[in-house]
Amino acid sequence: MDLVNAALAVVKGLPLTLLLAVSALAIGAVGALPVSLGLQSRHIVVRLLCRLCVDLVRGIPIIVWLFVLKFGVVVGTFKLDALQSAIVGLGLVSIAYLAEIYRGGIQAVPRGQTEAAEALGLSSRTRLVHVVLPQAFTIVSPSIATYFVGLLKDTSIASTIVVAEMVFQAQSFARQNPTLAGLLPYVIAGGLYIVLSLPVAFASRRLDARLRRAVV
Amino acid sequence: MQLLADWASYLPSMLDGLRISLVIAVISIVAGYALGILLAFGVSVRLAVVRWLCLAIVEIGRGAPALVILYLVYFGLPKVGITFDSFTAACIGLSWNAAAYSSEIIRAGVQSVPRGQLEAADALGLTRRWTLLRVVAPQGLRSAIPGLMGLAIQMFQGTSLAYGIAVPELMKQAYQLGSQNFQYLQVFVLAGLVYALVSVPATWITVFFEKRLGVHRA
Numbered sequence: 001m002d003l004v005n006a007a008l009a010v011v012k013g014l015p016l017t018l019l020l021a022v023s024a025l026a027i028g029a030v031g032a033l034p035v036s037l038g039l040q041s042r043h044i045v046v047r048l049l050c051r052l053c054v055d056l057v058r059g060i061p062i063i064v065w066l067f068v069l070k071f072g073v074v075v076g077t078f079k080l081d082a083l084q085s086a087i088v089g090l091g092l093v094s095i096a097y098l099a100e101i102y103r104g105g106i107q108a109v110p111r112g113q114t115e116a117a118e119a120l121g122l123s124s125r126t127r128l129v130h131v132v133l134p135q136a137f138t139i140v141s142p143s144i145a146t147y148f149v150g151l152l153k154d155t156s157i158a159s160t161i162v163v164a165e166m167v168f169q170a171q172s173f174a175r176q177n178p179t180l181a182g183l184l185p186y187v188i189a190g191g192l193y194i195v196l197s198l199p200v201a202f203a204s205r206r207l208d209a210r211l212r213r214a215v216v
Numbered sequence: 217m218q219l220l221a222d223w224a225s226y227l228p229s230m231l232d233g234l235r236i237s238l239v240i241a242v243i244s245i246v247a248g249y250a251l252g253i254l255l256a257f258g259v260s261v262r263l264a265v266v267r268w269l270c271l272a273i274v275e276i277g278r279g280a281p282a283l284v285i286l287y288l289v290y291f292g293l294p295k296v297g298i299t300f301d302s303f304t305a306a307c308i309g310l311s312w313n314a315a316a317y318s319s320e321i322i323r324a325g326v327q328s329v330p331r332g333q334l335e336a337a338d339a340l341g342l343t344r345r346w347t348l349l350r351v352v353a354p355q356g357l358r359s360a361i362p363g364l365m366g367l368a369i370q371m372f373q374g375t376s377l378a379y380g381i382a383v384p385e386l387m388k389q390a391y392q393l394g395s396q397n398f399q400y401l402q403v404f405v406l407a408g409l410v411y412a413l414v415s416v417p418a419t420w421i422t423v424f425f426e427k428r429l430g431v432h433r434a
Contacts, residue, residue, distance in 0.1 A: 055416050056412055056416065058415075059411065059412040059415040059416040059419065060411050060415075061411055063379060064390075064411060065408070067387075067390075067391070067404045068405060071400030071404065073401075153279075153280070153281035154281070156284060157283060159380075160380055167281070167283060167284055170284075170287070171287065171291075174292070179295070180295050180296065182295045183288075183292040183295040186288040187292070189280075189284050190279075190281075190284045191280075194280060197279060
């Protein structure tokens with residue numbers, strides 16, 4: 001009975017966990033594109049500036065970003081609430097990590113592809129959008145899936161700024177049940193993260209295999 | 217100027233926190249990597265019980281968020297009569313995390329040793345143990361070094377999660393300062409800069425090593 005109650009309590013946080021992970025990934029996937037191009041810019045100032053920003057964002061723990069956003073951002077009467085801070089914070093960190101992944105993917109596209117596109121007289125924009133980026137996406141999609149699994153686990157950090165996701169729910173259940181049952185929610189939450197990451201890992205392998213076939 | 221003066225007044229307790237963060241990071245990296253080496257070989261041991269146990273330790277350590285593991289050790293285990301103080305709990309939880317991730321990195325490194333090396337060792341009549349110690353391990357660990365350095369930086373940043381179990385590390389110190397003077401933005405930005413001051417140069421060193429080690433592999 002305790003087991004069922006603990007599981008029900010933890011599952012209550014599942015929608016928020018998924019919301020956090022998916023919205024942060026969406027922010028990251030879009031925002032990382034300009035940053036990854038900036039990381040390879042011909043202009044040294046742009047390149048170094050992007051490099052500095054990416055390294056700085058990645059060099060600061062997620063929990064610090066969440067606290068800065070939740071407690072620090074006050075513009076007049078505007079404040080970010082806990083959920084908004086968590087989404088913005090995780091999104092920001094995702095931008096930095098994914099920009100690095102994108103950069104690797106773009107650089108992994110064979111030079112001959114760009115040269116061939118140039119020889120065909122394609123404009124630099126067409127070269128990027130229709131030749132380089134689609135191939136780069138193929139290369140990075142498994143890495144994005146791996147990143148998403150990590151992101152899913154990092155959403156647990158949002159519990160420290162009182163977002164009622166799975167770990168927060170586990171905590172409050174444990175607080176209400178100081179007996180032996182208090183151990184269960186942590187075990188269940190941990191297990192649930194592992195279970196959640198299985199389909200992503202599976203999809204990533206499928207995607208990898210299919211995209212490889214499509215290219216070769 | 218006021219900002220810098222404020223920061224200077226925060227710095228002593230921040231650095232106290234940083235010291236604790238670094239101690240936790242070093243303990244969990246040393247203990248975690250040592251355990252990681254054992255696990256890397258443990259998951260391919262012939263004895264099924266050992267193999268499954270190692271696999272379970274690795275998969276739970278990698279699959280569950282570090283924060284959940286910390287909560288499990290600090291808040292969960294006392295329910296079955298096993299109690300640790302917060303510092304020990306942080307070291308145990310993060311070591312587990314480090315062990316799981318490092319074992320995967322080491323295993324990948326070992327597997328990257330070309331088959332020909334094993335065959336050559338065989339041909340020279342080296343024993344299994346000698347092959348492992350003198351042929352596989354040196355080459356495998358060498359290619360695992362950049363990954364392990366990167367993980368070490370992640371572990372340092374991961375010590376910030378010990379905030380959740382009330383270890384007086386950097387993040388906790390920052391929070392306490394903030395709740396005294398309500399200058400949350402200043403305090404947390406300074407904490408972030410202190411973290412960055414350690415991990416950003418460390419990242420650059422890792423990239424440098426990655427390039428140097430890559431030269432010989434090409």
